Amino acid sequence: MNYRVIKENDLFFLTDESGDIPKDHPYGPGLYAKDTRFLSSYSLKINGEKPILLSSTADDAYHATMLLTNPHMEDEDGVTLWRESIELKRERFIYNDVLYERITARNYNPSAAQFTVSLQLDADFHDMFIVRGFQHGKTGQKRPPILAPNSLTLRYLGADHVERSTKATWKPDASSVSEKGEVVFSCSLEHDEAEVIDVQIAPSLKQEETRTLAFDEALERLREQYKDWKTNTTTVKTDHAPLQRLIDRGLTDLRVLLTDLGHGAFPVAGLPWFAVPFGRDSLIAALQMLPFNPSIAKGTLCTMAAEQGTKKDSWWDEEPGKIMHEIRFGELANTGQIPFTPYYGTIDATPLFLVLLSEYMKWTGDTALFEELEQNVEAALDWIDHYGDRDGDGFVEYHQEAAKGIANQGWKDSGDSIVHRTGELGETPIALSEVQGYVYQAKTSIAAVYEQKGKTEKAEVLRSEAEKLKHRFDEHFWIEELGYYALALDKQKQQVGTITSNPGHVLMSGMLDEERARLVSGMLTSEKMYSGYGIRTMGRGEAGYNPISYHNGTVWPHDNSLIILGMSRTGNKEAAAKAMSGLIASADSFEYDRLPELFCGYEAKGKAVKYPVACSPQAWAAGTPLLFVQAMLGLFPNTAAGTITLDPLLPEGVNQLTINDMKIGDGHLSFEVQRQASNFSVTINENTTGCDIVKSEKDQQATRSL
Structure with missing residues (x-):
């Protein structure tokens, strides 16, 4: 820097x-x-x-x-x-x-x-x-x-x-x-x-x-404000100094990036250029923070709900029920010279809003917030079905309408990020693979909330829609000869078959069957995709691959974090541990052991190569080591079911992990994980959550030790 x-x-x-x-x-x-x-x-x-x-x-x-x-x-x-x-x-x-x-x-x-x-x-x-x-x-x-x-x-x-x-x-x-x-x-x-x-x-x-x-x-x-932040935030201690520095840095940087516009504290995207609310960035960073401070998710959700789209207006890419992409407050925005008041050109923020809300409820049991935002939830679900799915084919796709808007509206939003294996750019409307995963996760998780509230008919409809999406996704996105999913479908419904990190996000959704989740995890940690310092955004050897391209070969920590969480959730823990180890090793290449927004995708030889204009600190990069902790622990609470899944696998070099005052439901969970010869022991020091500790989501047998 x-x-x-x-x-x-x-x-x-x-x-x-x-x-x-x-x-x-x-x-x-x-x-x-x-x-x-x-x-x-x-x-x-x-x-x-x-x-x-x-x-x-x-x-x-x-x-x-x-x-x-x-x-x-x-x-x-x-x-x-x-x-x-x-x-x-x-x-x-x-x-x-x-x-x-x-x-x-x-x-x-x-x-x-x-x-x-x-x-x-x-x-x-x-x-x-x-x-x-x-x-x-x-x-x-x-x-x-x-x-x-x-x-x-x-x-x-x-x-x-x-x-x-x-x-x-x-x-x-x-x-x-x-x-x-x-x-x-x-x-x-x-x-x-x-x-x-x-x-x-x-x-x-x-x-x-x-x-x-x-x-x-x-x-x-x-x-004093920073002391209060630490007091109200989960503490993690580990014997692996590089990981400890990453966690401490991430927590400090996320506190710095908090802003309150009147609806509660939420993380802005990053410094120096994005110190404003960003739909997907703020939502993902809040998701990463759930194990540490779930109140930030509440502030993020309320901020996004307050700016939810209410009308159809192409200047802002606004549609009813749509969650914003970005809001600006300067002179050009105030005079209508740029469409950022707010701008809605994002395809993923709306399903991510629903994903964050449902995950927040699993951690906190805060049904009151759901009741407060229920109209926003219904509007978001309606947007997915009627505006997100532009042509009624069952997939959510994007197309720029605003004259001064963004052409590519997924998280890889640069102009060359959707590229075929021939090197040709994909034409919009574009249906991204990861967005279909977000939609599946949104519908299945909101269905569970509706069922919890006794609205079984709504729950059944959402589950049926999600199941149809799963089958159509496997049918249209799977590339048999590659054993992997396509990046996207283009305007002609042709597969954009370039091997990228995007399908890795689908792992956390629960939409992939066990064998395909294993194949996806294997591809992501293969020499083609894994640099040694993390998973690249695009596979080496692809037509668009460039290790210094913004989205076509670099390594993005937040991208890795969502993939790693999905690997943990699907039982591909060795792949998750490998990806985490690379990013942990990369951290000493950067000032203050701070993972930047992105870095170059060269092979891990010596120091990681910096990307010239990466934001630092960046919220979802700061949140990456926090999601590592959840993935290492295999930790997935469900307060509605009264269970906390805890099935750890620590990466090489990490032999001990102590968690204190993790807020779940109305109580706290404190425990310690120790590496043993060929396994891991878990000692529960405090559990006032009212939930039982289980080893897998399928195992509802209450136990206090693993």
Whole structure:
């Protein structure tokens, strides 16, 4: 990472490694909220010169520290500041939608030193889509700044008639403040004496006044929030240090990525460009978090339900009952220049909404949420049958209608991701293999909920529809000569037969019979698909294969995680363990042992090869090691049935796994798994869930040890 990013709720700050916002940086650094860049220039200088970076860390992703020093400085009269005599320490975090920065200047010169510390601030108030170069259009105008000895307010009136401003305040008072945004502090320090400059920067809409706190108080409150997060989250301890680092990193990053738009906390997709609700990303990340903090699923479901489609409108790719793809809040969205208010061009978010809801209920037994969302459930099911299935052939397919929308509307949404074995691109409408699995899982799991509520007729209809889908899927997607399923069916209902990771998602749905689940798992862990560091998105040797292509040969951790969960669910545990081992081994190739959005699909020789513009942290990448834990344990609760399936197989190198305070139903489950000579022992330390522990979903015989 050649950038540093911190985030809290709806505000994130992206800089270079020294903590500045330089011009022409490839990531478009700045201070962002509501898809607007509220700070586009921010630089620290000593005596008017850029300091030298010594170290830079942001391993918490909510708190960053940079250590710098001065270059050697002389004028015509001699030395003005000896090299490396001043230490400049920058500490920063975000609390309550305010950026806090503390700059500490310490003099290590043997004698007194006089120098200036200056900050240069500016804001262009550009929309995120303009910053990224994706869109240009009608925009507003900057207004004159407001200056004071202890503050600077930058202002903008948007084309959407929204007043936006960035107010920077500081202590102590500055020596000078200019209309060009330069703030200068004069320092005179004895040996080992320090000067502290505290800066708060608050973006606002409509000239709203933001309340700020003292630096130490705000930091303490933020840390208390993280302590509460840990207290309310399952803890996992293992003897395998690389796995432990991955789990700890994933939990921290997911907490950073939480945002609340008024319906409960949910994970935004990732940083730096996707700090907004994304249908499939947020839903999958919440699914990954169920064993650790199921309340996040509730916030995600309620957020998605609040934006569910209500009408047919091609500009937004909106249809009644459809779950959104992405929502944006900036100037271009507000003025209708882009269709992201929200945009609905996704084929998988609607069935995934139903999958998450049903899985959430299995973990929590929260029937009240189902009752609250029952109309949303019925609308989503209706969308699947009447809008998702565009031609009545029994499969859900997509086709772009919005002029500025997305052409490929599955998770592999790049323009070249649906490619035949001949190298030709598939034409829409496209029916993706994994989407059929999501639909099957949605219908069978919601059927179980309806049955639990006494609505047996609805349950029977859904089960019958799911069974028909299973038979049609096997008939139309299976490629006998390959022993594998097609990626998709194209416009002509021809198989897109390229070997990809997509059919691996179907493993978790329960739609595949035992033999075909075994064959799919075998293909995914074969040399063709498995790089040694994870399962590739496309098989080596296919016409579209490229190890550095975004979707046609790279390794995506979240893609692997859903496949691995499916392997565990279908009893293909050795394949799951192999895939997990590769990703665990890849983690030390990346800063802070953080799995990125994706990485290149080269063979595992030395370090994993980074993908140049992968988001990091990314929600569903952060959630990947959390789903590993569930897959390793073979852990599948069903509070309605009163059972918890627990059938562990730990990957090589993992000999012990201890789980504490896992919330299931109204209670908690704590236990320990130990590797023995040829098996695994399970010791239950606490079970207040009211559920019996069983070894398989078919085994309803209650037992307290395996």
